[in-house]
Amino acid sequence: MTAETTTPSTPLSPTSRSTLGRNATRAGADRADLHAVLDEGRVCHLGLVRDGAPVVLPTSYARDGETLYLHGSSGARYLRADDLPCCVTVTHLDGIVHARATMHFSMNYRSAVVHGVARRVTDPHERWHALRSIVEHLAPGAWDHARRPDRRELAATAVFALDLGEASVKVRTGPPSDDDADVAADRAWAGVVPVRTVLGDPEPAPDLPEHHLLPGHLGGPGHRNG
Template structure:
């Protein structure tokens, strides 16, 4: 399926960097762990980092039921996820760039109220962070569920932009051989799990973390 081409989701610059396949959108979202949720509060823009999870063409977000900005049944918002793959060093500083993959989703997030749907949404968010964690740890109790609000955002209005490859230097700068040029790769890796200080010694590392 192709991505939407609304006024908000159509790239204004470097349109050749746009992806058109929804599979690329899903790939960017699935690889990320933190999204940035943007909305307007009291007439001013606010952007908050938060966890999320995707199921099909729905993105799930969660927050505190005590948060005033999450009090309504709908939240007009914009969600972004970015992966930095490299710093592009050019011969001229104005051509410095980044290799990246980014997704921007526009829409109105709607509050999930059905108990089964909320349970599924929370499970999706936890499993997105670490597959296997939902079945390993204790599930939310009634008090925790009451303190949590869940929103679902449709992925129909979204864009994906990416850059890869070497710097794009001017021919004159290449000929002048002014400076080193190339790409410094950047990657995110998980380290060795560190047990909590109060974890009993007999508690082994669970399979989904090992």
């Protein structure tokens, strides 16, 4: 990641598309809120229109300052355009909210929605930087450990850059919002079941020779080629 282009106190500037309607009090107001949601995520959902119909695709990504880098297959016809109108979302599920009434069941979550027109990245240096950023965001340390992309792989990969200028953040935290009558009736348990995502212990590939040590970026002592 490169240095931030905005300070942590820079506010979001909602547009008509990014202004929250329902539950507007849950809106994040600072660009730091947007950055935090994007930086913690690993998978985004890319929404676009293909052949007149909406399509939503999960993919990896990376944020670099006020730019979101996305990638896909250059063989996909809908990714051959120089400009790609799209909407990108990232969501973290933090808890299942159990209320006393089923209509008040909810989720604790953090979500970001980015609107805009992604531009195709054609500059070789920026493409290399974008791919490195995506790999490092998904698996820190992997870019310097594994083989870099070759010409054939680069030709098969489309890279897009989406500006974060039009974005919104929405967050829900805390206990259920029950009606007073349901609280007084005292008929059911209420509370929150936390949801957490954790990384497990690395599992070597079945065809990995035994002389390979777990690399340092995965918590091991380092790599040995034998």
